[in-house]
Amino acid sequence: MKRKACAEAGIKSFDVDLPEQVLESELIGKVHELNALPDVHGILVQLPLPKHINEEKVLSEISLEKDVDGFHPLNIGKLAMKGREPLFLPCTPKGCLELLSRSGISVRGKKAVVVGRSNIVGLPVSLLLLKADATVTVVHSHTQDPESIIRDADIVIAAAGQAMMIKGSWIKPGAAVIDVGTNAVNDPSRKSGYRLVGDVDFQEACKVAGWVTPVPGGVGPMTVAMLLKNTLDGAKRVIEQ
Amino acid sequence: MKRKACAEAGIKSFDVDLPEQVLESELIGKVHELNALPDVHGILVQLPLPKHINEEKVLSEISLEKDVDGFHPLNIGKLAMKGREPLFLPCTPKGCLELLSRSGISVRGKKAVVVGRSNIVGLPVSLLLLKADATVTVVHSHTQDPESIIRDADIVIAAAGQAMMIKGSWIKPGAAVIDVGTNAVNDPSRKSGYRLVGDVDFQEACKVAGWVTPVPGGVGPMTVAMLLKNTLDGAKRVIEQ
Numbered sequence: 001m002k003r004k005a006c007a008e009a010g011i012k013s014f015d016v017d018l019p020e021q022v023l024e025s026e027l028i029g030k031v032h033e034l035n036a037l038p039d040v041h042g043i044l045v046q047l048p049l050p051k052h053i054n055e056e057k058v059l060s061e062i063s064l065e066k067d068v069d070g071f072h073p074l075n076i077g078k079l080a081m082k083g084r085e086p087l088f089l090p091c092t093p094k095g096c097l098e099l100l101s102r103s104g105i106s107v108r109g110k111k112a113v114v115v116g117r118s119n120i121v122g123l124p125v126s127l128l129l130l131k132a133d134a135t136v137t138v139v140h141s142h143t144q145d146p147e148s149i150i151r152d153a154d155i156v157i158a159a160a161g162q163a164m165m166i167k168g169s170w171i172k173p174g175a176a177v178i179d180v181g182t183n184a185v186n187d188p189s190r191k192s193g194y195r196l197v198g199d200v201d202f203q204e205a206c207k208v209a210g211w212v213t214p215v216p217g218g219v220g221p222m223t224v225a226m227l228l229k230n231t232l233d234g235a236k237r238v239i240e241q
Numbered sequence: 242m243k244r245k246a247c248a249e250a251g252i253k254s255f256d257v258d259l260p261e262q263v264l265e266s267e268l269i270g271k272v273h274e275l276n277a278l279p280d281v282h283g284i285l286v287q288l289p290l291p292k293h294i295n296e297e298k299v300l301s302e303i304s305l306e307k308d309v310d311g312f313h314p315l316n317i318g319k320l321a322m323k324g325r326e327p328l329f330l331p332c333t334p335k336g337c338l339e340l341l342s343r344s345g346i347s348v349r350g351k352k353a354v355v356v357g358r359s360n361i362v363g364l365p366v367s368l369l370l371l372k373a374d375a376t377v378t379v380v381h382s383h384t385q386d387p388e389s390i391i392r393d394a395d396i397v398i399a400a401a402g403q404a405m406m407i408k409g410s411w412i413k414p415g416a417a418v419i420d421v422g423t424n425a426v427n428d429p430s431r432k433s434g435y436r437l438v439g440d441v442d443f444q445e446a447c448k449v450a451g452w453v454t455p456v457p458g459g460v461g462p463m464t465v466a467m468l469l470k471n472t473l474d475g476a477k478r479v480i481e482q
Binding site for chain 2: 074
């Protein structure tokens with residue numbers, strides 16, 4: 001999907017396929033090569049990595065100026081801190097805020113609940129919402145009575161990776177619901193034997209929410225769009241310097 | 242207070258006093274000198290800095306291994322991220338968690354509300370509480386009806402810098418209340434003409450809360466203790482390497 005989107009937008013993309021047994025040092029060497037190439041403006045390391053490779057170490061080797069995923073801890077630190085700006089915002093969180101903004105939903109002063117606290121979505125989207133002046137609560141596997149907390153939210157970001165855990169009755173009437181979950185559930189009626197569903201019961205949510213994103217077709221394409229935007233911004237920054 | 246505590250604990254401390262008109266480059270030069278001294282294990286830059294100096298730039302020049310305040314964005318990023326550990330936790334947030342732990346208050350699954358979102362206290366303490374599996378809500382100046390949110394909390398961290406804003410009626414009976422605020426209010430009965438109060442109405446809170454820290458004498462000394470602990474840990478890390 002990312003390759004196709006790049007091609008459509010006029011961004012050249014290429015894969016570097018490495019065998020699963022690749023040494024960590026070889027993978028890092030490859031990252032360094034790409035860091036040094038002036039025509040490369042964005043580098044993605046496809047996760048998860050094989051178990052013998054230290055993911056943290058590899059990701060931290062990507063040049064900050066090419067970290068279009070925005071996962072570098074220095075980027076996350078600047079994202080978290082008042083008065084600091086990261087070079088790149090992580091794509092899915094950035095896409096969530098873009099969806100709200102394009103739907104005319106103001107964030108300031110709203111109660112926002114983020115379900116899940118992953119480094120890739122839950123955590124950074126909660127930091128972004130806080131920076132945008134929402135009153136943010138993070139709900140996770142240790143939260144007691146998540147239902148009552150979610151039902152109080154004007155904005156729900158569902159990123160728990162639990163198929164259809166959020167029922168219609170959990171949603172405040174009129175709330176904006178962004179469903180980041182992508183879960184495969186068995187479906188014998190499909191040729192593949194499965195279908196993709198979100199963390200939200202979409203059919204039920206449609207009857208209650210003011211806005212709700214579908215899965216697939218909601219957050220996913222927006223994430224890809226933000227990745228292209230980050231890459232373009234990174235290229236512009238280099239050219240303007 | 243920090244100097245005295247260092248002397249008592251057997252940590253040598255010294256000040257580098259620079260004139261207010263000091264050039265940013267001179268200040269950074271001084272930081273680099275201290276970075277290079279093997280006998281220096283912790284560096285504090287006293288904030289706020291004069292307006293002509295870029296605080297962010299100066300702080301980011303402190304060697305990560307000597308950043309005992311824990312304010313470096315890379316430290317904050319690692320504090321925020323699951324599976325990552327910063328070299329140093331910021332002192333006041335670390336002290337808040339220590340106070341809870343030493344009082345036998347478990348954090349996991351509890352509703353925690355952090356009032357304030359400063360880079361020094363509110364933000365990092367909310368990230369620490371989240372890592373400790375609390376369900377965390379951050380309340381700030383744009384929050385609507387903060388009272389009802391605070392009243393729902395098992396743990397309240399007050400770090401808004403608003404004298405006695407949190408009344409007894411805002412507190413859930415039995416809650417643990419940590420008051421980080423230090424506000425000077427007029428008091429003609431004192432020789433100095435003022436006294437220090439927290440963000441919590443202490444007299445009222447005492448009647449409702451299960452635990453409440455006083456101001457002064459609560460979080461302040463714990464912050465200093467954590468600073469000494471960070472410095473000791475930093476020294477140990479160097480010696481063990």
